[in-house]
Amino acid sequence: MTSPSSQRTRVSPWRLLVVLALVGGLGWTGTRTVAAIVAPTPDPGDSRFAAYVDVTATPAFAFETPSGPAQSTVALSFVVADPQSPCTPTWGGYYGLQDAADVLELDRRIAQLRATGGDVWVSFGGQLGTELSAACSDPDALRTAYRDVIDRYDLSRVDLDIEGTALEDEAGAARRAAAFKDLQDEAADAGRSLDVWLTLPVGPDGLTDRGVTTVETFLAAGVDVGGVNGMTMNFGVVTSPHEPLADVVVSAAEALRDQVADAFADAGRRMSTSDSWARVGVTPMIGQSDVQSERFTLADAAAVNAFAKDRGLGLVSMWSLNRDATCTAPLPSVLTVVQTGCSGVDQRGESFAETLAADLDLQPVTPDPAGTARSTPTPTATAASPADVVDDPETSPYPIWDPYGTYPAGTKIVWHKQVYQARFWTSGVVPGTPVANEWDSPWTLIGPVLPGDRPAPLPTLPAGTYPDWDADGVYVAGDRVLLDGVPYEAKWWSQGQEPGTPVPGGSPWVLVIPAG
Structure with a gap:
């Protein structure tokens, strides 16, 4: 009989291969695991801030003269279908593109903002009005309508705010996606880029099923979706200092990131965590929301700003710059009813835009000595001084300012190739004269005289x-x-x-x- 210690074990070659494979697999997995623990987490990308401006709201918001970098890039809203001509783009259903230039001075104001170093996006859709793709069933006419807006305002980025009935319209969604695929291809052929963002309703758990389908429709059409911006507002919650709205915004953003990452992965475009955060945006409604129990405070804004910087969100926005001020008499400073021109909370001199935008990627603007935005870029050594500028009546859209003239409130004039509007009755005060406080001047800068301008009727x-x-x-x-x-x-x-x-x-x- 042989003792156990002296027995030899015969090893099957197949067993040996299995063991080696397992050891090799364990070693590879272990290396990956250790590497994941040891390797530093990638730094989050830069977050961009751009607030919405309601172009047709009254009183008008002077986006053309930004008070600082937080107001330098704006999303102008909303372009919708003409109620009488479904394939014609309008601002809010009230102004055609040329009407907006004539009545709202929109083209001139955009030129003025860009002269300071700022820029604009345009948002299509919104809660009111009918989004173009829902109204216009002709694919060629729809593409032309979108192109007319992009070309007129020289846009490199657009926002598609899809909500309400437009979110349920599958045929319209397909037309919209196909149009923007073609427009991105056209831009690429011309050596330009067209960044397309989708703005969609979210709850604390992220997008609705229809919202997810909208993202998938764009990706399936081949659109290079820049990102998905969640409307982080009107959740129907009760907020308080102990249950701040910022917590709900963060929850919605976390869920939205997962949904965006999954949608891109399903479309064959897997992304890292930091890359997927760069495709996520949040847009709270500042101050009092449409829900009486829900209020987004300046403390919420600071918390969202910190979250955005930590995660590297691609976009932080807000609705809207028109509302970024404390309500004044005859309204009380604190309200539970939404206003278009103030926030409904006592901001105590602080700004939601500046709080949300703190330390984010901002477009600098060039201020003038009076502390307001300049009407022109910083002059070069060869640029003519204002005294050398001669205004031509044949190319000036309004009368040239005259020191002996009398100008009631609302009067528009031209001086040194800039258009100004009188805030109140004035005579003898030179437009553009530096003042300690911009409200001390009787003149508001609208923007430059544009190529093609001609005199308005007298x-x-x-x-x-x-x-x-x-x-x-x-x-x-x-x-x-x-x-x-x-x-x-x-x-x-x-x-x-x-x-x-x-x-x-x-x-x-x-x-x-x-x-x-």
């Missing part, structure tokens, strides 16, 4: 309001006349000098701007 008054001008008459300072219905006032003694006709040394007549 104001007229009914016959008999003033005597008709007489070439043989003698006129002294203060006399008023009508010429073809246009009112003028004499600046000094004259005879035979026709009103409205330029003469060397200056015309003896100044245009009268009727009040109202």
Whole structure:
């Protein structure tokens, strides 16, 4: 009999291969595990801040003269279908693109913002009105409508705010995605880029099923989706200092990131954690929300800002810059009803935009000595000084400022190739004069004279309001006349000098701007 210690074990070659494979696999897995523990977590990317501006809200928000970097990049909202012409883009259903240029001075104001170093995006859709793809069933006309907006405002980034009935419209979603796939291809062929972001409703658990489907539809169409921005608002919760809204915003953002990562992975585009956070945005409704029990405070804004920096969110926004102020009389400072021009909370001189944007990736602006935004970029050594700028009546959209003129509130004039509007009645104050406080100036800068500008129609008054001008008459300072219905006032003694006709040394007549 042989003792156990002296027995030999026969090892099967197959067993040996299995053992080696297991050891090798364990070694690879162990190495991966150790590497994951030892390797530093990638730094989060830079977060971008850009707040929404409601273009058609009253009173208008002067986005063209940003008070600082937090207001330098704005998402102008909302472009929707014309109620009478479904494939025609409008601002809020009220203004066609040219109407917005004429009535709202939108083109000029965008040019002014860009002159300071800022920029704009445009948001299509929104809660009110009908999104273009839901109204326009012709794919070619739809693509043209989107392109008209992109080309007119020279956009490199757009936002698609899809909510309400538009979120349920599968056919419209397919048309929308196909249009933006084509538009991105066109931009690439022209050597440009077109960044497309989707803004969708979220709850504490992230997107709804329809929201997820919207993202999947865009990815399936081949659209390079820049990111998904969650409307982190109107959750229907009760907030308090002990149960802040920021906690719900963070919960929604965490869930949204998982959904975005899964959607991209399902489309064959797996991303790292930091890359997926860079495709996530959050947009709270500052101050009092549409839900009476829900309020987003400045403390919430600070918490969301810290969260965004920690995770590297691709976008932090807010609704809206129009509302970033404490309500003033006759309204109380604290309200439970949403206002379009104030937040409904006492901000005590602080700004939601600046709090949310603190230490994020911001576009710098160039301030002027008075502390407001400049009307032009910093001049170069070869740039003409303002004194050398000569305004041409033939290319000025409004009358050129005259030191003897009288200008009621709302009057627009041109001075040194810039358009200004009178805040209140004024005479003799040079537009653009530096002041300690911008509200001390009677003039508001609207923006530059644009290529293609032509004189606006002159104001007229009914016959008999003033005597008709007489070439043989003698006129002294203060006399008023009508010429073809246009009112003028004499600046000094004259005879035979026709009103409205330029003469060397200056015309003896100044245009009268009727009040109202």
